[in-house]
Amino acid sequence: DTAVSQTPKYLVTQMGNDKSIKCEQNLGHDTMYWYKQDSKKFLKIMFSYNNKELIINETVPNRFSPKSPDKAHLNLHINSLELGDSAVYFCASSLRHSNYGYTFGSGTRLTVV
């Protein structure tokens, strides 16, 4: 299946812990993104990488650190988790300079307790 796949689908963890979310795409895209969907369903871009290079870094706390080992993978590591980090995190990918739009993963629902 050609897709954007994220793991895990659900993540429940305690405040103060460190966790990672993984994302992989096999669409041959060269740009990958992380979006956060909050409790009001608002979608906001966090980061984007093109060919392993960071190109967008919105106002996100330093506790969030993306890592792109290659253009097919973009992982998100979160340190010292806080209650406000609870959200659904979506990975997406696209071809740079393409106007086709983005393909999204199925999301990771993070709950911090």
Added chain:
Amino acid sequence: AQRVTQPEKLLSVFKGAPVELKCNYSYSGSPELFWYVQYSRQRLQLLLRHISRESIKGFTADLNKGETSFHLKKPFAQEEDSAMYYCALLNPGAQKLVFGQGTRLTINP
């Protein structure tokens, strides 16, 4: 700066009635606009792009540059259309897809 506004958070219509989900944008360049749909607890799926002028699942959207709008329409709503709908604008220079706040559409039987 680019901005997308969906003025209705919630929209409820009866099955068989026409549907219009509003979207307005502000952007200084030539916009590339999209509609995405998110069914309950699923991923966002691309519904349509203004550039292809296509009709998907009976939905259409016309870009009106004079009114800076890209409203989504369907003449006869079906129950399976109930979902969250997002209008989005792509800034090609910044390579950033910016979303509106979303409209939750509910089709009543």
